Amino acid sequence: xxxxxxxxxxxxxxxxxxxxxxxxxxxxxxxxxxxxxxxxxxxxxxxxxxxxxxxxxxxxxxxxxxxxxxxxxxxxxxxxxxxxxxxxxxxxxxxxxxxxxxxxxxxxxxxxxxxxxxxxxxxxxxxxxxxxxxxxxxxxxxxxxxxxxxxxxxxxxxxxxxxxxxxxxxxxxxxxxxxxxxxxxxxxxxxxxxxxxxxxxxxxxxxxxxxxxxxxxxxxxxxxxxxxxxxxxxxxxxxxxxxxxxxxxxxxxxxxxxxxxxxxxxxxxxxxxxxxxxxxxxxxxxxxxxxxxxxxxxxxxxxxxxxxxxxxxxxxxxxxxxxxxxxxxxxxxxxxxxxxxxxxxxxxxxxxxxxxxxxxxxxxxxxxxxxxxxxxxxxxxxxxxxxxxxxxxxxxxxxxxxxxxxxxxxxxxxxxxxxxxxxxxxxxxxxxxxxxxxxxxxxxxxxxxxxxxxxxxxxxxxxxxxxxxxxxxxxxxxxxxxxxxxxxxxxxxx
Amino acid sequence: xxxxxxxxxxxxxxxxxxxxxxxxxxxxxxxxxxxxxxxxxxxxxxxxxxxxxxxxxxxxxxxxxxxxxxxxxxxxxxxxxxxxxxxxxxxxxxxxxxxxxxxxxxxxxxxxxxxxxxxxxxxxxxxxxxxxxxxxxxxxxxxxxxxxxxxxxxxxxxxxxxxxxxxxxxxxxxxxxxxxxxxxxxxxxxxxxxxxxxxxxxxxxxxxxxxxxxxxxxxxxxxxxxxxxxxxxxxxxxxxxxxxxxxxxxxxxxxxxxxxxxxxxxxxxxxxxxxxxxxxxxxxxxxxxxxxxxxxxxxxxxxxxxxxxxxxxxxxxxxxxxxxxxxxxxxxxxxxxxxxxxxxxxxxxxxxxxxxxxxxxxxxxxxxxxxxxxxxxxxxxxxxxxx
Numbered sequence: 001x002x003x004x005x006x007x008x009x010x011x012x013x014x015x016x017x018x019x020x021x022x023x024x025x026x027x028x029x030x031x032x033x034x035x036x037x038x039x040x041x042x043x044x045x046x047x048x049x050x051x052x053x054x055x056x057x058x059x060x061x062x063x064x065x066x067x068x069x070x071x072x073x074x075x076x077x078x079x080x081x082x083x084x085x086x087x088x089x090x091x092x093x094x095x096x097x098x099x100x101x102x103x104x105x106x107x108x109x110x111x112x113x114x115x116x117x118x119x120x121x122x123x124x125x126x127x128x129x130x131x132x133x134x135x136x137x138x139x140x141x142x143x144x145x146x147x148x149x150x151x152x153x154x155x156x157x158x159x160x161x162x163x164x165x166x167x168x169x170x171x172x173x174x175x176x177x178x179x180x181x182x183x184x185x186x187x188x189x190x191x192x193x194x195x196x197x198x199x200x201x202x203x204x205x206x207x208x209x210x211x212x213x214x215x216x217x218x219x220x221x222x223x224x225x226x227x228x229x230x231x232x233x234x235x236x237x238x239x240x241x242x243x244x245x246x247x248x249x250x251x252x253x254x255x256x257x258x259x260x261x262x263x264x265x266x267x268x269x270x271x272x273x274x275x276x277x278x279x280x281x282x283x284x285x286x287x288x289x290x291x292x293x294x295x296x297x298x299x300x301x302x303x304x305x306x307x308x309x310x311x312x313x314x315x316x317x318x319x320x321x322x323x324x325x326x327x328x329x330x331x332x333x334x335x336x337x338x339x340x341x342x343x344x345x346x347x348x349x350x351x352x353x354x355x356x357x358x359x360x361x362x363x364x365x366x367x368x369x370x371x372x373x374x375x376x377x378x379x380x381x382x383x384x385x386x387x388x389x390x391x392x393x394x395x396x397x398x399x400x401x402x403x404x405x406x407x408x409x410x411x412x413x414x415x416x417x418x419x420x421x422x423x424x425x426x427x428x429x430x431x432x433x434x435x436x437x438x439x440x441x442x443x444x445x446x447x448x449x450x451x452x453x454x455x456x457x458x459x460x461x462x463x464x465x466x467x468x469x470x471x472x473x474x475x476x477x478x479x480x481x482x483x484x485x486x487x488x489x490x491x492x493x494x
Numbered sequence: 495x496x497x498x499x500x501x502x503x504x505x506x507x508x509x510x511x512x513x514x515x516x517x518x519x520x521x522x523x524x525x526x527x528x529x530x531x532x533x534x535x536x537x538x539x540x541x542x543x544x545x546x547x548x549x550x551x552x553x554x555x556x557x558x559x560x561x562x563x564x565x566x567x568x569x570x571x572x573x574x575x576x577x578x579x580x581x582x583x584x585x586x587x588x589x590x591x592x593x594x595x596x597x598x599x600x601x602x603x604x605x606x607x608x609x610x611x612x613x614x615x616x617x618x619x620x621x622x623x624x625x626x627x628x629x630x631x632x633x634x635x636x637x638x639x640x641x642x643x644x645x646x647x648x649x650x651x652x653x654x655x656x657x658x659x660x661x662x663x664x665x666x667x668x669x670x671x672x673x674x675x676x677x678x679x680x681x682x683x684x685x686x687x688x689x690x691x692x693x694x695x696x697x698x699x700x701x702x703x704x705x706x707x708x709x710x711x712x713x714x715x716x717x718x719x720x721x722x723x724x725x726x727x728x729x730x731x732x733x734x735x736x737x738x739x740x741x742x743x744x745x746x747x748x749x750x751x752x753x754x755x756x757x758x759x760x761x762x763x764x765x766x767x768x769x770x771x772x773x774x775x776x777x778x779x780x781x782x783x784x785x786x787x788x789x790x791x792x793x794x795x796x797x798x799x800x801x802x803x804x805x806x807x808x809x810x811x812x813x814x815x816x817x818x819x820x821x822x823x824x825x826x827x828x829x830x831x832x833x834x835x836x837x838x839x840x841x842x843x844x845x846x847x848x849x850x851x852x853x854x855x856x857x858x859x860x861x862x863x864x865x866x867x868x869x870x871x872x873x874x875x876x877x878x879x880x881x
Contacts, residue, residue: 406542433592434592435539435540435541435592435593436540436541436579436592436593436594436595437591437592437593437594439594439595439598440598441598442598442600442601443600443601444600444601449600457540457541487542491542492542492567492568493541493542493543493565493567493568493577494541494542
C-alpha cells in the first residue's frame with residue numbers, strides 16, 4: 001500500500017470499507033503515506049480541479065515544477081494516460097521556437113482538452129494523445145511560459161537546453177518513480193527538431209531511462225536543407241513567379257546545384273530576400289499555406305499599445321547578411337522597449353493566454369508567483385538564444401547506430417516554416433537502408449478510408465508526410481495525427 | 495527486310511535449340527545443392543509488420559524474380575489487416591530491391607489472403623490473385639481479387655474484384671503459382687487453383703482464356719461431405735499447387751486437410767486444361783508425407799520438383815524431392831533444405847533455356863528456429879551439385 005493513492009485504490013477502499021470510520025482511517029493513512037512516500041507522485045502537484053471543464057477528467061494530472069541546476073524551475077504539466085497509465089508509455093512533448101511553450105501543444109494540438117475561442121472553456125479532444133500515453137508537457141527552457149529562473153537569466157543555448165531538459169526528465173522520474181520502468185518516447189515539433197535529438201543523445205546514455213524512440217514533427221533538422229528546399233517549395237506552390245525564379249536560377253545555381261543557404265553572391269542574396277518577404281511577410285500563413293491568417297495580414301514587426309510585437313522566430317535564411325542585420329535591429333529595438341512580445345506569425349494565442357493567466361487556472365496549476373505572465377513565446381529567450389547546432393545529423397546517426405530506437409520524422413506537407421522536403425532530404429541524407437519503399441499510408445475517418453500521406457521506411461527510421469496539414473499536425477489533421485502517433489508508439493506498421 | 499529475315503532465322507534456330515533441345519535430364523545428373531540462401535523478410539522487421547507469411551515466388555517475362563508475401567500487420571493469424579509485400583530481383587536472386595507494399599487493406603478486420611501469382615508470357619504480364627474477407631469475420635461477402643503488372647513487377651494496377659465474373663464464393667487461390675498452359679489442350683489459358691472454406695472445401699480452379707480479362711469457374715474437386723461440418727479423416731482437399739506436365743495435362747498436388755487415407759499429399763489430374771478433375775485419376779502419394787501444409791511443386795525440363803516440411807506431425811524438415819517419372823516415383827536422394835521449423839513453400843525457375851537458367855531452381859519458404867513464422871527465406875538451388 002505504500003505509494004500513491006490511485007483512483008483504483010480509492011475505489012477499492014470505498015468498496016471494501018463499508019464502515020465510514022474505517023474508510024476515513026484508511027484514507028488518512030493513504031494520505032500520510034503519500035506525504036512520506038519517496039516512490040510516489042508528488043501529491044501537491046496533482047491538479048484536483050481544473051477551471052473551464054464541464055466535467056473533471058477521469059485521468060489524473062499533475063502540474064508543478066521540475067527544479068534543475070542552480071535554481072532553474074521548469075514548469076511541467078503531466079496528463080496520465082486514459083487507457084492504462086501504469087503500463088502505457090511516457091511521452092515527452094516539446095514545442096519549438098526556440099522560446100515557445102509546450103502548453104500550446106497541450107491546449108491547441110494534442111492535449112486531452114483544447115482551449116476554445118472564448119479563452120475560458122476547455123473541450124475534450126477525442127484524438128488526444130493521452131488516450132494511449134502518459135503525456136509530459138515541459139515548458140523549456142526557463143523563461144518560457146511559466147518556467148523561471150531564480151537569477152532571471154534567460155540567455156541560453158542548445159547545449160545548455162539539452163542538458164537541462166535531461167535533468168528535468170531525471171527529476172520527473174524522481175518525483176514519479178512509478179513511471180520509470182514505462183517505455184519512454186521523446187517527441188516535439190519545429191525547433192523541437194533540434195531539442196529532441198540533442199536530448200535523446202543524452203538520454204540514450206542513461207540506462208535508468210527506458211528510451212524507446214523519438215518523433216519529430218515539422219522539425220528543424222538542418223538549416224541548410226530547410227532554406228534550400230523552401231525555395232523550391234515556394235516556387236512549385238505558385239508563390240514566386242517566373243521572373244524571380246529565373247533570377248534565383250541565374251544567381252544562386254550552377255550546374256543544376258542551387259545554394260540558397262549561404263550563397264555569397266549579392267544578387268542571389270537579394271533575390272532570396274524577396275523570397276523571404278513573400279513567404280514570411282506578405283500575409284501568407286507560413287504554418288499552413290492553405291489556411292487563412294488569423295488576425296489578418298500584419299507586419300513582421302509592429303508596435304501595438306506601446307508594445308513591440310515581433311512575428312518572426314528567426315529560423316530561416318540565417319546565413320544571409322540581411323537576416324543578421326534584421327536580428328541586430330530586433331535586439332536593439334527590444335532593448336529600447338519596456339515591453340516586447342514574440343508572436344509566431346498568423347497564430348492566435350489570445351485564448352491560451354487568457355486562460356493560462358486566469359488566477360484560478362494558475363492556482364489550479366500551482367504556478368509560482370515568481371513566474372512571469374504566460375505568453376506563447378518568450379522574446380527574451382528567442383532573441384538571445386545561442387544556436388549551436390546547424391544540423392542534427394550526428395545525433396540521428398548516433399541514435400540509429402544503437403539499432404534499437406524507433407525514429408519518426410513526420411511533416412505536414414503544406415507547412416513553410418519547416419517544409420516537408422527539407423526533412424525528407426535530411427532523412428535521405430542519413431543513408432540508412434531502405435526497408436519499405438515510399439508508399440501512401442491509410443487511416444479511417446468518418447468518410448471512410450483516407451490516404452494520410454506518404455511514408456518511406458528505412459532501418460529504424462521512417463519519414464512520413466501528413467497530407468494537407470500545416471506545421472501543427474495534430475491541430476490540422478487530428479485523426480490522421482492520432483493514427484500516426486498510435487502506430488509509432490505501438491510499433492505497428494504505418 | 496534482309497536483316498529482319500536473318501533475325502527471324504536466328505530466332506527460329508535458337509528456339510529449336512532451346513525449346514526442343516535435349517531437354518530430358520539424365521536422372522543420374524540431378525544432385526541438388528543448396529547454393530545460396532538469404533532472408534527476404536523477417537517478421538517484426540520491415541515496416542514493423544508483425545508477421546510475414548504465405549510466400550509466393552515467380553519468374554517474370556523478362557527474367558526477373560518476384561517474391562510476394564503477406565505482411566500481417568498486427569498479429570500472426572490468418573484473419574486481420576495485411577499488406578501484399580513484394581521484392582524483386584533482376585540478377586537471378588543475388589540481390590533484391592527493398593520491399594514495396596503493393597496492396598494495403600487498411601484496418602480491415604478480415605483483410606486479404608494470398609494468393610497465387612501467374613505469369614502470362616504471351617502478353618508479358620504478371621497477375622496476383624488473392625482473397626479478401628475470406629473468413630467472413632465482421633464482413634461479407636468474400637471476394638476474389640486480382641492485381642496486374644505489365645512492367646515486370648515494378649508497378650501494379652488497382653485491385654479488381656473478380657466476383658462479378660466468378661460469382662460470390664469464398665475462394666482462396668493457391669497459395670503458390672497459377673500456370674499458363676504451354677501445351678495443348680487450351681494452350682495460353684491461365685489456370686489458377688485454390689480452395690474453398692473449410693466446410694465448403696475442395697480444390698477449385700478459375701480459368702481465363704483472354705490473358706486475365708475474363709475469368710470463369712473451371713474444375714472442382716469437392717470435399718465429402720460437402721458444405722457440411724467435417725470430422726477427422728474426412729475427405730477434404732485444400733491448398734494446392736498445379737503444374738503442367740509436358741504432355742499438357744495438369745497435375746495438382748493437394749493438401750490433405752483431414753488426413754483422409756494417409757498423412758500424405760493427394761494428387762489429382764486434369765486432362766482438359768483445368769475444366770475437370772476426374773476423381774478416377776486421384777491418388778495418394780505415400781512418399782510425400784505431410785503435416786497438412788501448403789507445398790511447392792514445379793516442372794522444369796521434364797523433372798518434377800516438390801518441397802514441403804516432410805514430417806507427419808510437425809512443420810519441420812523442409813525437403814526437396816524430384817521425380818523423373820512425372821511424380822509416379824520420387825528419387826530416393828531427397829535433399830534437406832532446412833531441418834528446423836519450416837512451413838509453406840513455393841518453387842520457380844527461369845526458363846530462357848540458357849545454360850545458367852537450366853542449372854537452378856529457386857525456393858521460397860517460411861523458415862524459423864523456434865517457429866516457422868519467423869522469416870521468409872529465399873534459396874537458390876543448383877540442380878547439378880554445383881558443377
